[in-house]
Amino acid sequence: MNPSTLEFPGGIYAITPETEDTGHLLTQVEAALRGGVAAVQYRDKSGDIARRHEQASELVALCRRFKVPLIVNDDLRLADLCDADGVHLGRDDGTVREARIILGKHKFVGASCYQSLDLALAAQAAGADYVAFGSFFPSATKPDAARASLDLLRQAAPQIHLPIVAIGGITLANAPALLDAGADCLAVLSALFNGADVTAQAHGLNQLFATESEQ
Numbered sequence: 727m728n729p730s731t732l733e734f735p736g737g738i739y740a741i742t743p744e745t746e747d748t749g750h751l752l753t754q755v756e757a758a759l760r761g762g763v764a765a766v767q768y769r770d771k772s773g774d775i776a777r778r779h780e781q782a783s784e785l786v787a788l789c790r791r792f793k794v795p796l797i798v799n800d801d802l803r804l805a806d807l808c809d810a811d812g813v814h815l816g817r818d819d820g821t822v823r824e825a826r827i828i829l830g831k832h833k834f835v836g837a838s839c840y841q842s843l844d845l846a847l848a849a850q851a852a853g854a855d856y857v858a859f860g861s862f863f864p865s866a867t868k869p870d871a872a873r874a875s876l877d878l879l880r881q882a883a884p885q886i887h888l889p890i891v892a893i894g895g896i897t898l899a900n901a902p903a904l905l906d907a908g909a910d911c912l913a914v915l916s917a918l919f920n921g922a923d924v925t926a927q928a929h930g931l932n933q934l935f936a937t938e939s940e941q
Contacts, residue, residue: 734834734856734889734911735795737764738931741867741893741915744770748781752788754919759792761928763918764911767814769799782808795834802828812836812855822852836891841874846886857886858913861894862904867915868894876907883908901934 740763745751755766766789768782782798786808789796795811798804802820805813812834813825825835836856837849846857859878861871871894882890892904893913901912914931921927 732832732834732855734836735764736889736910737912737935738762738918738928739764739891739911739913740766740918740928741799741913742766742768742770742785743915743919744772746774746777748777748784751781752784754924755785756788757924758918758928759789759794761925762932763794763928765795765797767797767799767913768810769915771800778804779808782810786810797834797836805829805833814838814858822849822854826853841872841878843878843882843885846882846890850886850888854888856889856891856911857882858891858893860892860913862892863895863897863900865895865916876903879904879907879909898930898934901931905934 740758742751742755766785768785770778770781782804786796797812797814798810799814800816800819802813802825806828813829814836815822815825816838822835822837834855836858837854839845839849839857839859849857859874861868862874865871879890879892889910890908891911891913892909896912896914897917904912918924918927918931
């Protein structure tokens with residue numbers, strides 16, 4: 727049983743682009759927040775510890791202004807240090823149980839499950855707040871990532887009683903198929919932040935969920 731008292735929000739889950747320009751990053755994320763994204767994940771694979779701490783801390787403060795959770799990717803220690811709203815764990819980033827002990831029951835713990843329903847079931851049993859599958863489509867962020875199928879979402883939907891996040895190359899054109907197959911959240915980077923107007927991109931992506939709820 728999930729010990730968290732929170733429920734991870736469905737909708738657009740913004741994944742931040744990696745950049746040294748903290749001011750530009752904050753401007754982009756604020757534009758996404760104004761467009762109505764449901765959650766933000768800070769993702770930076772650099773070894774610049776000072777930059778990562780500064781950016782994560784600034785993003786926590788920004789997201790709290792909009793009452794949107796800020797999740798730190800892959801770094802439980804950083805999530806704890808900057809008082810983020812949670813952590814997203816990959817295969818080699820520690821366990822859900824460890825994250826829950828360190829962050830407590832009022833923070834989100836998400837888990838990458840790649841192309842494996844078994845990993846998702848294990849994460850659910852361990853107390854995760856959401857599970858993520860992918861990559862569903864070719865992605866510039868992870869061009870060599872193995873592909874997940876729509877059938878995986880269809881199989882997971884009746885067995886996973888947590889929000890299901892789909893990730894990997896998601897666009898306005900291919901997102902409806904993911905929602906139809908059972909995804910609750912769409913983790914988006916390029917289709918959100920590579921456009922000229924991030925707020926408009928966020929609005930457009932959010933319309934997918936409005937359309938879904940009307941069907």
